[in-house]
Amino acid sequence: MTPTFAAADAEALPLHVIEQGGVDAWAEAQPEPVRAWVAASGFTGALNTALAIPGEGGAPAMALAGYGTPAQRARTRFALAGALPALPPGTWRIASGLPEADAPREALGWLLAGYRFDRYKAQDARHPGLVAPEGLDAARIEILAAAETLTRDLVNTPAADMGPAELQAACERLAADHGARVETVTGEALLERNFPMIHAVGRAAAAHAAPRLMDLRWGDAGPRLTLVGKGVCFDTGGLNLKPGASMGLMKKDMGGAANVLGLAQAIMALGLKVRLRVLIPAVExxxxxxxFRPGDILTSRKxxxxxxxxxxxEGRLVLADALAFADEEMPDLIVSMATLTGAARVAVGPDLAPFYATEDRLAEALQAAAGPAADPVWRMPFHEPYEAMIEPGIADLDNAPSGGFAGSITAALFLRRFVTATPAYAHFDIYSWQPAAAPGRPKGGLGQGPRAILGALPGILGL
Structure with missing residues (x-):
């Protein structure tokens, strides 16, 4: 279930947000019993702490949430969410202490902290409720939380229940919810429609997991925005079989598709004036x-x-056909998202979403939007001298240059070869997984980049 704010008229207890070092100043204005309780507790306002203060009957009458120091908050995306495990169940309202500029981010973090993946096992559903702080666009924040929930659910679902057919069903449900339409090309029809590399990658799978390409469209006015998401629902590595340790998380290899579907849901729910198209090549x-074999030479759609x-x-192969298809329409902006390379993780770790952009204005808009969206991104270069690394000699392109250097960059350069008519193109090489629980981000599937993209769209597309 998607977390939402409590009703504005709900009975809610006051929550005071206290910076580290600010406890004494707050306590001075309180009645003596409250001062004594706070003093006896040892509460300091540290991050990830909270203190319930009882009323006359012993039940909580208010609570304090630690907000740490500015330096500590700079290292924590959703600082207030760290206090939630220490809060008693119930509904809360922010009574004091939360800076107005921080309120949208911290309110989103509160909702995201309530996510539970309970498809296979009941999870602890206790989560403190929050009345939306005054002055916030609560509806927008709930839409962002819903988009993240969709992405997390898709990534967390194992491949047995989230193969190409199930990913298609999820795409169709999203379209039905928002009045969009979906066309899907499946199996041998991919060859008839000239998507040879999508077919080649997915043709070894069982019949129920046949390769396919989903094409979702929504909106009839405004700039054209096309999102392309890698939908490799499970990646064994093919004949270059992965070792077991590397295969364990490969249910998340459709994280690019999950992220673009979450982004598409937010765009449609917000009613942005764009002509949206989502292309998802889905394979196992x-x-x-x-x-398909090492040494094979495939001819792409382009x-x-x-x-x-x-x-x-293989991810770049299925994306290449989808990107070529997107480029034929020459939209105003193409964005691709993929769990593409381990090299990107080596470069920036799991917490940053590295991206490549063909235009500086596009990159600047994404970087400017990332901070307010609490969705960190980092620009990587389309480094022209590395183009020679993806040119093998007996074919136009090499899908896996030898040597191991610059793996994320060479993959991005490979994809760029298939976007030649559309000037504005951005590619995100994401991880889409939270390896250890953090405030607002439970361990598991994760959205990386969609909120930054969403925040940048008005400036990029002139909305």
Whole structure:
């Protein structure tokens, strides 16, 4: 269930947000019993702490939430959410102490902290409720939380229940909820419609997991925005089989698709004046007699030939056909999202969403929007001298250059070869997974980049 704010007229207890070092100043204005309780508790306002203060009957009458220091908050995306596990259940309202500029971010973090993935096992549903602070666009924050919930649910679902067919069903449910339409090309029809690389990557899977391309459209006015998400629902590595330790998280290899679907949901729910298109190539990179092989040369939709030097570099292949298809329409902006390379994780770790942009204005808008959206991104370079690394000699392109250097950059350069008619293109090489629980971000599937993209769209597209 998507977390929402409590009703404005709900009975809510006051919550005072206290910076570290500010406890004494707050307590001076309180009655003696409250001062004594706070003094006896040892509460200091540290991050990830809270203190319930009882009333005359012993039940909580108010609470304090630690807000740490500015330096500590700079290292914590959703500082207030860290106090929630120490708060008693119930509904709360912010009574004092939360800076107005912080309120949108911290209110979003509060909602995101309430996420539970309970499809297979009941989870602890206790989560303190919050009345939306005054002056916030509560509806927008709830839409952002709902988009993140969709993304997390899709990524967290194992491949047995989130294969290409189930990902198609999720896309169709989203379209039905918002009056969009979806066309899907499946199996051998991919060859008839000229999506040869999507077909090649997915053809080894069982019949129920046949490769497919979903094409969602919504909106009939405004700039054209096309989102492309990698939907590799499970990645064995193909004939270049991954070791077991590397295969354990491969249910999340459709994280790019999950992120663009979450972003699309937010765009449609907010009613942005755009002509939205979402393209998702959905495959399972399986092993069978039909698997594509190292040394094969595939011809892409765009006509470029690709030498396969590693079947585990399959995401860029399915994206390439989808990007070429997107580019034929020449939209105002194309954004691709993919859990594409381990090299990106080595470069920036799991917490940042690295991206590539063909235009400085596009990159600047994304970077400017990331902070307010609490969705950190980092620009990476389309480094032209590395183009030679993806040119193998016997084909136009190499899907896995040898040597191991600059793996994220060479993958982005590979994708850029398929976007030649659309000037504005951004590619996100994301992780889409929270490896350890943090405030507002439970361990598991994660949205990375959509809120920054959403915040940047008005400036990029002139909305």
């Amino acid at each position: 990179n399986a092993v069978s007699g039909a698997s 006509g470029l030939s690709v030498e396969i030097n590693n079947t585990d570099a």
